[in-house]
Amino acid sequence: MKQLFLLSKISKKAVVVTFCFLLFPSTLLSAKATNSQLSEEKISQGDVTLLAQATPATNTTDKKDEANAKDDKKLISHILQFNRSPIVGNSLRLRGQYAESRLGFTRPRNWKLDQGTIQAEIRFQHSPALYANRSNLTVLVNGRSVGSTPLNRKQSQIGKLLVNIPPSFLQDYNQITMVAQQNDSQECTDPTSPDLWTEILPDSKITFKYQNQPTSTLLNFNRYPYPIFDELGLENNKIVFIQPSQVEQSWLTSAARFQAALGRFADFRPLETGMATNMAAVKDSDRVIILGTPTEQPTLSQLKDLPLKISGDRILDNSQNPIPEDRGVLILTQTKKDGGAPILIVTGNSAKGVAKAAQFLSQADLRKMGTGQVVFVDKVQETTTPAARQWSRYLPEANSFLLSDLKINNGNKPFKDVTVSGSGAPPIEIDFRALPDDRFVRGSSMNLIYSYGPQINPRTSAVQVFLDGNFIGGARLTDDQGETRRTLKVDLPANLVTPSSKLQVFFRMNAKEAFNKERCIQPPGEQLTGRVHADTSFNLKRETSVQLPNLELMRFGYPFVAPQDLSATTVVMPQNPSENDILTLLEVSERLGRLSQSDGMKLEVHTRESLPESIRKKNNLVAIGTLSKFPIPEALKSQGFNLSQAFNRSSAAGAVQTPQDQQGMIKQVVSPWNSQRVVLALAASTDSGLEKVRQVLNQDPWFSQLKEDTVLISSNEPNPKPYDPDAYQLAFFKDAQSSSRVEDTTPLSKASRLIQDNWLLLPIGVVGLSLVLYGIVQQYLKRLSGGSGSK
Known part of the structure; x- marks a missing residue:
C-alpha cells in the first residue's frame, strides 16, 4: 500500500x-x-x-x-x-x-x-x-x-x-x-x-x-507496463479482466502468471483487480485486460480500430492469413478512438499462443524487446529455476559475505560506503532479512569497519549497533583527530535475527567544544562525520530448520515462493470456478508475485480433476473455493479446527452448526501426500466469506497479521470499506495436530534442538537415565559378588 x-x-x-x-x-x-x-x-x-x-x-x-x-x-x-x-x-x-x-x-x-x-x-x-x-x-x-x-x-x-x-x-x-x-x-x-x-x-x-491527457500516443510496448500500470500514479491502478465465455485450465494459468508478474511491477503500490462480463461495464479510469483466444473472448470481435483483423474465431496477420496457432499476440489499444480506458489484449489462435504471450510479459529480458502497438511472440525460452534458498531480497546463501553483497537497500545495486554528519546524525540502516527457514545458532558475528572525522569529544562520542531496536554492540570514538577504518566485532544474537530484521548503526557524535551561552559560542556540528564501509563483513552460523504449518511465514511467501519463480507451487480451483473464485486466484497470484523476484514465472493452476498425481505429491498447493465445491477436501479433514462442511464446524473440543456463517478462513496444513509440503486452504461457506479472504490477501495491514495455522475473518458491516483498519476482525487458532519440520541439519544439532524444544522433559530424562545406570551398576555388582562367593 x-x-x-x-x-x-x-x-x-x-x-x-x-x-x-x-x-x-x-x-x-x-x-x-x-x-x-x-x-x-x-x-x-x-x-x-x-x-x-x-x-x-x-x-x-x-x-x-x-x-x-x-x-x-x-x-x-x-x-x-x-x-x-x-x-x-x-x-x-x-x-x-x-x-x-x-x-x-x-x-x-x-x-x-x-x-x-x-x-x-x-x-x-x-x-x-x-x-x-x-x-x-x-x-x-x-x-x-x-x-x-x-x-x-x-x-x-x-x-x-x-x-x-x-x-x-x-x-x-x-x-x-x-x-x-x-x-x-x-x-x-x-x-x-x-x-x-x-x-x-x-x-x-x-x-x-x-x-x-489522451493515452493514444503512449500505446507502445516499449513503455510497458504503462499504460496498464503507472508506477508514478497517485491513485490506485484499477485492473479489470474481461471474463471469458468458458474458463479453461490454460486460461487460469495464463491469467495467474500475468497477475503475478503485475504484482512484481506493483511491489508496494496498491492494485485493485476486478472482472467485467463485457466492455459496457468498463470505466474510463480502468485498465482492461482481455486474455484468451477469440473463441474464449467474443469481445475481441466487437472492438473497433484494432491494428489486426479478427475473422470469426481466428486472428489474421497483415497479409490476412490466420496467425499460426503456436504464435502469441499482444495488442495495446483503447476503448475510444480519442481516449478512454487502455486495453491490453493477450491472445492467440490457441491456448499455447496465449500462454506464450502471457509468459512474454512475465520475463524481464524478453519484455524489453517489445515495441510498437502489436507484438508477435514466436519463441519463449524457458528460464532456469533458481535455487530454493536464492532470494534476492534476503541474506545471501553463503554464511560469509560482505556488506557490499547485500542488494536489499539499494534497488538491487551493491551497498556502497555510507557517510552521515552532524551531532544528531540519523542511523545508517541495513536490511538484514534472514531467509524464512533459517535457524541461527550461537557464534554469528558482524565485523563493522567504520571511520570518523576529527573535532569530536572522545568522552561523549560513540558508535552503536542495534538490531531491530535492541542494542547489540558499540565502542567509544576515542581519538579527537579522527580515525580511518576502525574495526568493531559485534555478536549477532541468534534469537533476534528474523526475516524482517534491520541493522542500525548510530554515530553519536558531539563536538569537542561545548556550547557557551555567555559568549554565544555554538559548537560547530556540520564537520562531525561518520562512515560505514562496504567491506564490513558478516560470518553467520545458521542451518535450515523450520516447523510447518505456520501462517506467520506466509507473510514472506514461505514456502510458496521457494523457489522464487513459483515452480514449486500449484493453485487448485473448482471445476467450474465462479467469478469470486477467479478473483481470489488473481489476488493470491498477485501477492505471491509481490513476495518474489526472479527472471521467470512458472506458477501453475489446475482444477481438481486435472491435477496430476505427481504435482499433488511434489508441490505446495493452494486450494480455493467455497466448501460445497472445495477442490481439496482432504485439507479440511485434518485434526484441529475445521469447517468440516458448509455451515458446520468441528474441532477436538466439539462440533457446532452455524446457519449464518459469513466468515472466511485461511488454513495451512501439512500436505497429506508429502510431509515436506503444505496445503493452503482459502475457503468459506459463502461467496461473501471468500470475499473477506480476498481482502485480507489484498491489504497489507491485514495480511501482515497472519500467524498460527488457522485464521477466521469476519466483519460486522455488510459492505466494509477495504481501507478501514477496523473493517475486519481476525481470530487465530493454533491447534493443528499434524506438523512437520523441514530441515537440513547434523544429528548433533537435531539432538540439541530437541533438548531446547523439550527442556521441561530434561529433568525426567536425567532421573530416568540415572535409574537405568543405577540398575546396570547393581546388576554388575551382584555378578561380581556371586562370582567371588563361588570361588
Whole structure:
C-alpha cells in the first residue's frame, strides 16, 4: 500500500526526517481552481494564510481568462494527505535550531497540470517560546522555495501556510521540504533546548487539479507496463479482466502468471483487480485486460480500430492469413478512438499462443524487446529455476559475505560506503532479512569497519549497533583527530535475527567544544562525520530448520515462493470456478508475485480433476473455493479446527452448526501426500466469506497479521470499506495436530534442538537415565559378588 518512494539525503546542520506517503483513492473536490498570482499575508484569530507564487505574475488577456475558466470546469481534483503516512501519525515534529522534513511524491504520466493547479496547505503549531523575528517556516519543492511564514503564533495556536506550486518545478519524482529555523532568543539560542519545536499537523495536504491527457500516443510496448500500470500514479491502478465465455485450465494459468508478474511491477503500490462480463461495464479510469483466444473472448470481435483483423474465431496477420496457432499476440489499444480506458489484449489462435504471450510479459529480458502497438511472440525460452534458498531480497546463501553483497537497500545495486554528519546524525540502516527457514545458532558475528572525522569529544562520542531496536554492540570514538577504518566485532544474537530484521548503526557524535551561552559560542556540528564501509563483513552460523504449518511465514511467501519463480507451487480451483473464485486466484497470484523476484514465472493452476498425481505429491498447493465445491477436501479433514462442511464446524473440543456463517478462513496444513509440503486452504461457506479472504490477501495491514495455522475473518458491516483498519476482525487458532519440520541439519544439532524444544522433559530424562545406570551398576555388582562367593 505504500505508494511513494523514500528520500534519504542528509542535512548538514540537523536531523532530516524522511518518510513516504500512503496513497488511497482520490477525494474529488468541487471547489474552483485558484489561479491567483498575488503574494499576500492574512492574519486572523487562529490561522496564518500565505498565498505565495514563486514565479512573477504575468499579464493575461481576457480571452485567456475565459479559456482558463472553461478549462477549470474540466479539472479533476486529487488530494494527497500527509496523514496517510504511518510515520507522520498524529503530527510530525521538527526539533532544534534548524530542522527539516521531506516527503516524496510522484507526478502521474497522464496528468496535465497548468499554472495555479497545485497547492500545498501546511498546517502547523510551534513552541510559544520561539522568538518570532528570528523563527520561520519555509516550504521548498525540489530544492526551490515556494513560500515562507514567520513562526509568530501565540499560545501554540494553529497556523496555516498556503502556497502555490508551479508545475514547471515538478518532475517524475519530487520532494516537498519543510524547513524550520527556530530561535528562542534575540541574541543567543541553545541548539539543544527542548523549547525549539514545530509540529506539522497530519491534516496538511497537497491538492492537484489536472486534466487527463489522451493515452493514444503512449500505446507502445516499449513503455510497458504503462499504460496498464503507472508506477508514478497517485491513485490506485484499477485492473479489470474481461471474463471469458468458458474458463479453461490454460486460461487460469495464463491469467495467474500475468497477475503475478503485475504484482512484481506493483511491489508496494496498491492494485485493485476486478472482472467485467463485457466492455459496457468498463470505466474510463480502468485498465482492461482481455486474455484468451477469440473463441474464449467474443469481445475481441466487437472492438473497433484494432491494428489486426479478427475473422470469426481466428486472428489474421497483415497479409490476412490466420496467425499460426503456436504464435502469441499482444495488442495495446483503447476503448475510444480519442481516449478512454487502455486495453491490453493477450491472445492467440490457441491456448499455447496465449500462454506464450502471457509468459512474454512475465520475463524481464524478453519484455524489453517489445515495441510498437502489436507484438508477435514466436519463441519463449524457458528460464532456469533458481535455487530454493536464492532470494534476492534476503541474506545471501553463503554464511560469509560482505556488506557490499547485500542488494536489499539499494534497488538491487551493491551497498556502497555510507557517510552521515552532524551531532544528531540519523542511523545508517541495513536490511538484514534472514531467509524464512533459517535457524541461527550461537557464534554469528558482524565485523563493522567504520571511520570518523576529527573535532569530536572522545568522552561523549560513540558508535552503536542495534538490531531491530535492541542494542547489540558499540565502542567509544576515542581519538579527537579522527580515525580511518576502525574495526568493531559485534555478536549477532541468534534469537533476534528474523526475516524482517534491520541493522542500525548510530554515530553519536558531539563536538569537542561545548556550547557557551555567555559568549554565544555554538559548537560547530556540520564537520562531525561518520562512515560505514562496504567491506564490513558478516560470518553467520545458521542451518535450515523450520516447523510447518505456520501462517506467520506466509507473510514472506514461505514456502510458496521457494523457489522464487513459483515452480514449486500449484493453485487448485473448482471445476467450474465462479467469478469470486477467479478473483481470489488473481489476488493470491498477485501477492505471491509481490513476495518474489526472479527472471521467470512458472506458477501453475489446475482444477481438481486435472491435477496430476505427481504435482499433488511434489508441490505446495493452494486450494480455493467455497466448501460445497472445495477442490481439496482432504485439507479440511485434518485434526484441529475445521469447517468440516458448509455451515458446520468441528474441532477436538466439539462440533457446532452455524446457519449464518459469513466468515472466511485461511488454513495451512501439512500436505497429506508429502510431509515436506503444505496445503493452503482459502475457503468459506459463502461467496461473501471468500470475499473477506480476498481482502485480507489484498491489504497489507491485514495480511501482515497472519500467524498460527488457522485464521477466521469476519466483519460486522455488510459492505466494509477495504481501507478501514477496523473493517475486519481476525481470530487465530493454533491447534493443528499434524506438523512437520523441514530441515537440513547434523544429528548433533537435531539432538540439541530437541533438548531446547523439550527442556521441561530434561529433568525426567536425567532421573530416568540415572535409574537405568543405577540398575546396570547393581546388576554388575551382584555378578561380581556371586562370582567371588563361588570361588
